[in-house]
Amino acid sequence: STQHSKPPRLLDPGLERTRASERAGIRVPKFQVESIIAGATQLTSGAPFADGPDAALWADVKAKAERLVSAGTLPRAEADALLAEARAAILALKPAYGRVIDWAVASLPTAPSGRVGAGSLPGGAAYYANELKLNTTTDLTAEQIHQIGLKEVARIEAEQDALAKKAGLADRKAFYAQRAQLFPDRPFDDAARAAYLKEANRFVGHVRTLLGPWFGTLPAYGIEVVREPAFSEVPGGAAHASAPSPDGKRPARTYVHLVGTQKDPAALYTLMCHEAVPGHNMQGDIQVRQKGGPKFRAVTGYVAFGEGWGLYAERMCAEMNAFPDIAADFMRLDAELFRAARLVVDTGLHAKGWSEEEAVKYLNETGRAPPEMARSEVRRYITLPGQATGYKIGMLKIMEECAKAQKALGDKFDIKGFHDLLIASGSQPLSIMERRVDDWIAKRKE
Template sequence: MFVGVGAAAASMALPTALAAPAAPSQDAERARINAWFDARYREQLAFSPISRSYQGDKTDYDKIDDLSEEAADRQLDWQRRSVEQLKAGFDRAVLPVDAQLSYDLWIYQYEEAAAAAKFRRNVYLFDQLFGSHTRLPQFLMSIHKVDEPADIDAYIARIGGIARAELQLLEIAKRNAAAGSRVPRFAYAAMIPQARALITGAPFTTEGKSAVWTDVETKIDGLVKAGKIDGAKADAYRTAAAKALTESWQPAYEALIAWFESELPKADAVATGVGKNPNGQAYYAMMLASSTTTDLTADQVHQIGLDEVKRIRGEMEAIKQKVGFTGTLQQFFTFMREDDRFYYPNTDAGRQAYIDAATAHIAFMKTKLPDYFGILPKADVVVKRVESYREVPGGAQHYLMSSPDGSRPGVFYAHLADMRAMPIPQLEVIAYHEALPGHHMNFAIAQELTDIPNFRRFLYINAFQEGWGLYTERFGKEVGAYKDPYSDFGRLTTEIWRAIRLVVDTGLHAKGWTEEEAVAYFTENSPAAANQIRSEVQRYIVMPGQATGYKIGMIRILALRRKAEAVLGDRFDIRGFHDTILGQGQMPLDLLERRVDQWIAVRKAG
């Protein structure tokens, strides 16, 4: 468990002396605009009971978001009007620096939403990795805590709410498919069994228990053990939950499955990107801008990727020589991909060994962080296997954020269905990326801040958070990680993987590459396991642009650090730099650069 040092450390990163000493009018304006932001954010959260639950707030605990297009229109109109109010009510020029950042971020959120709304018909709402058919059940089972009897009442109500939301999304997905935007055949082939798994077992079928029913029983039994309900009340809750599941949840999932099955033969057997879809090139340009928070074109991103792949291959050659391998780099890739020493057994013991090793790497990093960070998260982070109903062999490992009060730890999730898709040399670096000092540091610190408006504590900016995750992989070398040269090669494997993403993502969506062409390029330039490569390429196909944020964000953060080191010399402070990056929440890369420049100016002035 970490001990945070709170807002005091955050202010060390960007001292209040920047505005300073602040005139009373600036203090008053800061207080006034922050109160305005918090009031507007409360209004915004009313659109999303799910977001409230992620934040540990039980307001509207029995509700699921309205996911209709009409509701999306209402929210976008609310955002537009809020921006008009902001501009009319506050003069940005007289605000202190921190309030100016909040002002810009509020407008940025609206502009992003407005840009995305123009491409509503291009969106893939269901996919094999992060589709709503698995994400909403995961939310219910992982995030909806049951502490009191009222919470299980809310849980049962949310069963029906999820069924309604899935049907709302299904109607939109049908419109999008009719407009020419449907995921490739491989996605439907994966989604059908995923959806079936969520209505297999009790109370839907006679053999075994479904994941959701196991969760229901566990949470009801918890209330019994706590002495908060008796056996009769527990039975009544089980009956009510079974009724909601069989009468609402099951029909909704049967409708999803029927549509997935009807779409599968219509979908592309030869998968490619969204560029071929109606308005697809413009949609991809918007997604690229959103994912990188830059104005880089697809051609520019593609070239950056090619250059980075070439550079990293040179570093890989050096390690190949260090371990005494005499063949070509491509032969070394094959050796790393196929040799049994680089994999845990495909058994429960092997899976537990993977989780134990990741946990040990995180524990090592915990001992190093105080020397490099002034702000540390209060919430802990744990390693878990992805739930069986949504596990994909070779699927991307990922992070689920902690609760703001630290009572629910962050989770580093690993797909362990196929241990041959989980190479040991990549284990250490991925633990640092997903947990510490990567995503968990990023999200937990932001949520725990007390000196910024609440909306900023929960912002998600792809290039920032993924760029930070990739930066921390490289940072591990600074603290003595990757002692095994094969583990260091694993670090380079994940870095070249992110550089490959720049090439492959733009290749698929802007240059007309097929899945097989993307797999071939990936395989030629990476020792990643074959199933891992296939899963990754399929991820990029259904999530256009998202994978480009990692390397673009990392490159910018590294450039900012080098600038700070060059300008400040002996006055450069690594703890202050890291706290400047993390100490005010997430933001687009241009605003991050402005913040770092301000920190540099303060340090330079002494």
């Protein structure tokens, strides 16, 4: 077709914007330039660009065509014609990616590194303030968020110390040391994978039986924990949730990466509360069944509300006594500690002039992220200013609204009604959630 007969122009406008930014003094950090070179080179290496194994994009197109032919839904002649067209389109990518590589190679020697947060750029402080507003859907400043992060880190560490003492140990460090001794690093094998999925699905089913006193609106469809597909499974990959189909024929799913080194088994429970029930899978189940109201409400998402709910769901599991032992609750706090440390690191990088190394050190030592993960996370925060703040700020705001409603209503407070108000109406900015809670309180007082 004609759209495939001309080289694509999608990349060129991006390059032009980048050059315009450079003229204004806004440079791409060195690690990003290196990543662009590696990614663009990999995308355009191999067949059909040159001899050798198929490039990932070409291999994917060929595999999909073969599946359609094997299933009898696409005649071979039609598949061959489509493949020829796709091959021409893929080949047309090479010059455009070549221009990206040329820019990146020229930019690399002088690309900035070290202190590369938003605050180091012209207009960076105002830009970061806006990103915080977008990601938290509040008016909190960078300094306020930084202080909230430090305060939360101290609170969580104290709670961990208390749990460690309850388990007969001196403090949180002793608890971590004991867990490391009990569960040394070991790779996943088939038996471990099967055991993980069995326990995860059992636990999700168990938590569903505990929801009655806490929610009026309950999940209606199936929820299953499954292994991440092989093509996208990576060691240490983040678990993620998908909503069910509106008719429930496709269940809600939580995908987990089961390759590389196994984690402490006690960490499984918090992850399932966050991703499955009463977290994202339950959110998705209720959201796709919404009747009435604008359609966009069923499909839009706000990081602070959605991920704030995920963290709130972890805490709810503790309140519902869903966790099997102290270790599971301790690992809930471990996950929360990492989220609190992110508040400190994101604002440190973009508003306080922290270097990449300072941020990695804090996230590793205080947030307890392994070195490689800490580096990867920090580079994500540099690339997406403010995004990492939404999770914890969202959770704290939900808890704040719950406490406000309890105080205002006393005996008239109904936790099921409060949770339904939040989860049954889809994702929303925190400022809107606050107004809706105020309206709900006023109605309950009547």
